[in-house]
Amino acid sequence: MLIRKHIEPPSSEITPEREYLNRRQFLGMVGSMGAITAAGALTQAVLGAVQPAGAQQGEELTDEEKVTSYNNYYEFGTDKEDPKANSQRFRTRPWTVKVEGLCRNKGDMPLDGLLSPSKVEDRIYRFRCVEAWSAVIPWRGIPLADVIRRADPLPGAKFVEIYTLLDPSQMPGQRSGSISWPYVEGLRLDEAMHPLALLATGMYGKTLPNQNGAPLRLVVPWKYGFKNIKAIVRLKFTDSQPTSTWMRAASNEYGFYANVNPTVDHPRWSQARDRKLGDLLRKPTPMFNGYEAQVASLYSGMDLRRNF
Numbered sequence: 626m627l628i629r630k631h632i633e634p635p636s637s638e639i640t641p642e643r644e645y646l647n648r649r650q651f652l653g654m655v656g657s658m659g660a661i662t663a664a665g666a667l668t669q670a671v672l673g674a675v676q677p678a679g680a681q682q683g684e685e686l687t688d689e690e691k692v693t694s695y696n697n698y699y700e701f702g703t704d705k706e707d708p709k710a711n712s713q714r715f716r717t718r719p720w721t722v723k724v725e726g727l728c729r730n731k732g733d734m735p736l737d738g739l740l741s742p743s744k745v746e747d748r749i750y751r752f753r754c755v756e757a758w759s760a761v762i763p764w765r766g767i768p769l770a771d772v773i774r775r776a777d778p779l780p781g782a783k784f785v786e787i788y789t790l791l792d793p794s795q796m797p798g799q800r801s802g803s804i805s806w807p808y809v810e811g812l813r814l815d816e817a818m819h820p821l822a823l824l825a826t827g828m829y830g831k832t833l834p835n836q837n838g839a840p841l842r843l844v845v846p847w848k849y850g851f852k853n854i855k856a857i858v859r860l861k862f863t864d865s866q867p868t869s870t871w872m873r874a875a876s877n878e879y880g881f882y883a884n885v886n887p888t889v890d891h892p893r894w895s896q897a898r899d900r901k902l903g904d905l906l907r908k909p910t911p912m913f914n915g916y917e918a919q920v921a922s923l924y925s926g927m928d929l930r931r932n933f
């Protein structure tokens with residue numbers, strides 16, 4: 626996610642082979658085989674409970690340890706290992722989400738009140754970072770559409786703008802100007818209402834770890850990882866397209882839509898393939914990260930090269 630003009634990458638945007646090989650040597654072949662077997666068992670266990678929408682039958686889950694220790698979360702630092710190291714004392718309770726803008730039911734919602742009317746679901750989704758690494762993750766959460774319906778948007782609401790907590794006393798990264806704070810993302814209202822869009826509160830059958838966005842983060846699996854905003858405190862319904870943090874930082878590199886699209890390269894690297902955390906080889910990245918059948922109709926008639 627790094628932008629040349631701001632800061633040079635402290636670690637490569639795409640995990641270098643050297644680092645990968647080191648990790649592999651560290652784990653050793655026996656260790657990795659064990660992890661794969663455990664992940665396979667977990668897939669079965671989780672699949673027993675999941676909602677079918679978007680569930681990735683037949684794909685191995687990524688090792689939990691990798692997903693919780695290789696993170697992008699600039700509020701806690703720009704190296705992949707920083708979020709885990711620096712977020713352990715982050716306070717995720719009490720937590721309030723402000724619902725505002727063009728909707729009938731505005732207000733400050735305590736997190737439990739926001740979540741409790743909905744049924745919590747487990748869903749396995751592919752995750753694809755714009756940096757060309759990927760994962761398969763069992764999430765736990767509620768449909769974003771539920772929260773939006775309860776907010777009752779006005780007819781003029783066309784987008785939802787989503788904000789991360791701003792608290793430099795707890796988030797050391799916010800004391801520097803690497804990107805603008807607070808982190809902001811946005812979706813068109815029909816994207817946000819799509820049944821695949823999840824507000825996650827957990828992963829791997831447990832509460833969401835702080836480094837992965839506790840207590841509440843967005844998961845939109847057909848979009849690049851940076852749309853999946855963490856530590857959400859505010860949902861604002863608007864009539865105009867929000868400017869996201871990464872658009873503000875480098876609009877030629879990161880667009881509003883950020884749909885996974887292997888035919889549109891990032892200006893500095895190819896998006897044709899990705900490497901799953903823990904894998905040796907890159908594999909072709911599918912259109913919309915494999916969710917084309919579910920989401921392509923949202924973009925019919927749009928030029929996906931211009932609306933990247």
Ligand code: MTE
Pocket residue numbers: 626692695696697698699700754755789808836837838849850851852853854855856
């Ligand atoms: N949300 C906030 N608030 N701050 C961030 O820096 N990074 C994004 C996204 N959400 C980020 C964020 C990016 S670039 C990615 S790839 C994913 O979180 C990474 O999620 P993960 O660390 O759980 O894999």
